[in-house]
Structure formats: C-alpha cells, structure tokens
Amino acid sequence: MMIPLALVRPGSTVRVIEIRGGRGVYSKLRSLGIIEGKILKVISSINGGPVIVEIADSIGSSPRIVLGFGMCMKIFVEEA
C-alpha cells in the first residue's frame, strides 16, 4: 500500500514509489539521491513535523536528511 512518507513509523524501511510535486521539489529531492525506487530508512520523525531519513541502499554511508512535513506528504512510499 502506498502512503506518504510523513505517515511512516520510525524504524521502518520503505521504497520510494512516487514523488508528487513541482519540478523544484522533484529536482531537489533527486539531487539528494531520493528518487523513485530508492530504499529509505526512517530514523526519526515528529508527528505532523519533519522526518529524518537515511538512504538505505546507497553504497558507503548515507548522511541523514531532514525532510519537512510538506515535503514528506509529497513522497509516496511502500513498505520494503
């Protein structure tokens, strides 16, 4: 089932299915390495607030990325 990243429980690992947003949002996420198909690990989140993710399938270590609530409502993911 596809849900927005904002609603994912911390500790889960999810796959990015779709990014719904303007080209600006899109390109920004992409340049950070968040693109369709990537596996994200949700490290921590605040209800109705930002989410910290890590790109789980990157080679080497992935720095953590903080995504604001608005951003997370545009990233649709699926349990991986």
Add this chain to the structure above:
Amino acid sequence: MSKKEGYIVALAGVPNSGKSSIFNKLTGGRAWVGNWPGVTIEKKIGTMRINSIEIEVVDLPGIYGLTAYSLDEIIARNFIVEENPDLVIVVVNATNLERSLYLALSILELEANTIVALNMVDLAEEQGIVIDHEKLSELLGIPVIPTVAVTGSGLKKLRELILEYVGRSKGRTNIVDYGYDLERAIRDVEKILQENVPEIIRKYPSRWISIKLLEWDEDVIRKVKSYAGGNEVIRKVEKIRAELQNKIDDLELFMTERRYQTILNIVKEVIKQTKAKGVTWTDLLDSILTHRFLGIFSAIAVLYMLFRFAFEISTPFVDLFSILINGYLHNRILGLKFLPSWLASLLADGVTNGVGTVVSFLPLIMMFFLGLAFLEDVGYMTRIAYLVDKLFSKFGLSGKTVIPLVIGFGCNVPAVMATRTIEDENERKTAALIAPLATCSARLPVYMVIAYAVFRQVAGAVVLSMYIWSVALALLVALALRKLVFKGPSAGFVMEMPPYIMPRSDIIGMKMWERSKRFLYKAGSVILIGVIFIWLLSVTGPSGFLGANALSSPRLLEHSWTGLLGKAFSETIFRPLNWDWRISVALIFGFIAKEIVVGTMAILYGIGESGLPAALAKLHAFTPVTGYAFMIFVLIYVPCIATIATIRSEMGSKYAVMAVAYELILAYTLALAVISFGHLLGVM
C-alpha cells in the same frame, strides 16, 4: 600550462564536503568576501600562490547539482559557463560518493576543465569505505586526488595538479550515455543549434545546451531565446520533445535516472566496502537528541549551558576591559594637557566611553560564538533545526531559522548575515527582519540593572521572561510578516544532517573570529559615528557649547540638546509610560547601541554603574510596572544602528526602514500595554 598571469580556479562541491576547508587551506584563509551580482549569496574569493604564479580561487556555493531550480545552482553553473574559469576543482565527499558524483557529472557535462579532490578519505576509511581513486580517475577521465582537508593531507599534491592542469582546455565528454533515442535527439538538437544560432555554440558547449533544452531547463531556454533565431530553435526542440514523449513519458526523470545509473556503475567499480555498517555514535546520540521529547529537553539544556559557558568565562574579561577602557584609557586621555578640552572630551567621553563600552562586550561575544561554533561543527545545530521545525512551520518559517535566531542572542549583526543560508527568498527576508528581536547580549545588562533595582528576589525570573518574550515575539512577528508582506508558500524544508564529529579547534576558532569580527567592525564604524553625534548633541545646547564636562555633569546635561530632547520625549510620547527625562535620554542613546543605555543612566543619575541598581531603587525611578515596561521596550526597539545598517546592506533601505518602524511601534505599544495592565491590576 601556458605562461599566463591571472588564472581563475573555481571550487565546487556539495554541502558538507569540506569545500571551505580546502578553500582555506589553498588560500591560507585570506579571502575577500562579497556578494554574487544581484543576490545576497556570499561570494568568497581568495588567492593562492604556487611558484610565484598567482591564482585566484573562487568559492562557488555548496550545491548538489546544476539545475535551474535553485539560485545557488544557477550562480555556480553560470560562473562556469560564462566566466570560463581556467580550472574547476570538484570537492567530492568520500563518505558519500554517490551524492557527490552527481555534481561532478553535471560539471563534466559542462565540458569544464575539471579535477577532483576526493576529500575526507580518512573518515571514509573509518567507516570501512575504501575508494580506488585511480580507477575513479580512469572512469571519469579526469585527475582524482585523495585529500584530508582538515589535516592538510594531499593538499601539496592538489597544488601540483592545479599548476599542471590550470588553463588546459577540455573537449566534449559523453560521460553519461542517455540511450539510443535520446542520444539521437541530442544530436538533432545540436544540428538545429548549429544551423540556427551558431553564435551560441561558440560560447557554450553544444551538447550541454542540447541536453538542457531537452530537459526543458528554463534558464537555458531563456539564454537561447535571447539570440536571433532562438525562438525557432525552441519551437523545433518542442517538436522533438513531443516525439520523444511517445516513448519516454517523463524526459527529465529519465535523464536523471540515466545519470544515476552512470553513477551507480562508477561507484560499484571503485568502492570496496570492507566493514559492514555497525551502530555508530551518531545512531546512539540521535536516538536521544532527536527524540521528540528527550530531544527538546536536551536542546534546552544545551542552549542553557551555552549561555552559562559564555557568561561565566567572559565576565572577568568584560570587567577588565571596561576598567581598562572606560577607566584607565578614558582618564589618560582626559589627562592629556596638550589637547584642547573639547577634543579631549570628544575622544574620552565620546569615542572611548561609547565605543569602549561596546567593545568591552567582545569577550562575551567571542565566548558565545566559540560555544556556538562548537555546537555547529559537532553537528548539533541541525538537530535543533529539526526539533523546532514543526513549531516554526506554524509561523511560516522553517527549522533552519533557529540558527540565525540563536546567533542573535549573541549579536544581531552576524544573525542578520546568517539568514543568507536560508534558500527561500520570503523566508530569508522574514528571518532577517525578526533577527533583531533575538535579545542580544548587549541588552542583558539593562535587564539586570532594572531587575535588581525593582524586582529583587524574583530578578532572575524577570530576566528569563525577557528571553521568552524575545522568542515569542520573533515568531509572532514572523507570522505577521509572512501573512502580510512576504506571502507565498514555504519552500520545502530539506536539510542534510551530517554525522556527529569532533570538531577541530582551529576551524572553530576561525568561525568564532569571523563572526566576532563583524561585531568589532560595526562597533568601529557605524557605532563610532553614532557616539560622536550623540557627544555633539550632549555638549551643546540652545546656549551654545556647554563645556567639555557636560557629559559628567547631570546638571549641565539637562540643558543640552540631549537633555531637552529627553524632556521633550518624557513629557509627550513617553508621558503615559511614566519615564523621566533621564530614562528617555538613555533610550535615545540606546538607539545607537544597547550597551550605552546603562552607562548613560549611570551618568545621568550621577553614580557609578555598579551602584546603579541601588540608586534606582532608592530614587524610586521605576515601579515594577514602569520598570517592566522599560525592559520590554529595550527588548523590542531598534537593537543598534549597526544591525539596521546590516539589514540595509543585505536587503536594501526599504526593509531597513520597515524594521525600524515595526520595532518602534511594537515596542511602544507593548510597553504601553504593560502599563495599562498594571493600572488594571492596581499595581503602579
């Protein structure tokens, strides 16, 4: 390398790649800081000298790619395509090759003469990542040199490479293969460019322009349209795009994916992960420090410790400074018999006391910024930004704004400048305008004096309440500004959260000095002019020159322009607030800088600063209500002219006037509200 003077080298890199450290190491820390044309994004230029050849190093903004969506990225790519630097050094973060390579590929597509500094290889190895840099160099087709900027390892080699490669020309690269259909389309577009706008491909790489046109990059479209025949090209490209979209529905996404595929192939070949990822310090710390409840408590505790650290360590130095400057130096100048008395007074009472009082805060500011630089470099401030983001977003700000605000508790001038890191234009302007509401260290002595004079036992709580007001008002004013002036949706909040590291003392020291320097510089310029002006108004009056000792004589001062001005204020606009003329004068002087307020009151009440609280209490200069109103007023109204000057230079005169206007109106209204509330409760 040909023999030519005036080489320009551009330094590019993703945020947190250690680009600034490389810049500092190459240029020896000597940099000229300005703005990129038309925007308030910082441009740093330094010079490096190798074998008597001088090379200018331009630090490009930290970016992830070269798209047209972010101002930083447009600036960087325009610099590369328009200014044609003789060499581009891409600083690549070895702990996260994947992300850094996206930028490197984008720069290679620009056909710039490029070398790679593979930085932080030590950290990568600690994490079990070993990179075959020779293989990487082979795959990218450009030199790659491993470096550790903070220790200087590899820097000598980097200099040699710069010398060797600077000024070389670079041919076209097909580093990314976009697949059969797109490659054909790229060739078609190149041919169209060749036929219709040959000038453009003499100036820019034609493959790059073609790729960008197919991606529908608005900035490049604008560029092409500015040439005769450009509109024709765009029409043809639209047709090609329409045809392609029969096969590929999202061209831009497809092209990004091809680039990522190229990166993944490279990464797989060059990286050997020797250790599995284990639980790191960062994991452990973050499980507490970014916890939704524990995190908030930790943040409050950490910030409290920052203040305590700054105040405890600096107090003896501040005292020493003020004894040396306001006591010793002041008296020595007055004692110089060869100076005419007016000049001695100007130098001693005006310049030394005025600027000296401001400068005596330097140790406090330095300690505060030292602690803050430590927290920033450890990586903690980004955690605070994360924690407050939800709250701040309700007021139209993102969590990033917390950093300028915290800086503002030290000094508002660097706080206004720190808003530069906020990408969203509306948000940045809002942040710059609310930064003065962060109650800076100069306002604290005013609170202390009043609190000890009138509130005694609860003085601590009363002073603390000012800090709460400060944050609350900053957020509320931000909300008003976002609703009324800087409208528009918030840009999405995205921020990298680097792993915790033990910062290096020289880097922290440099950061601390950079901010403290701004404070010092402002004290020496704007505030100096301000105090001279006030001195003039104080030693003269309607009857002419009152004598050089006017400033130490409350009786004479009463008849100066300043005294009259104070009376005019206390009898009219400040009348409902019940502040006498001396307090009014202190507030007028405080317009220059808050550091001057306490000193002025001491002079006007004819008493030393240390005895001031007792004297104010004895004279009943303030009731609890008028005292609290005074503190509120001091919190809100113009922090100092230096801050206003900074807002002006960052954003223009219009916003500087706006800042002054809202601060004065808000300060007066709230002070009046405190008084009215006091009346209501019957305490006066």
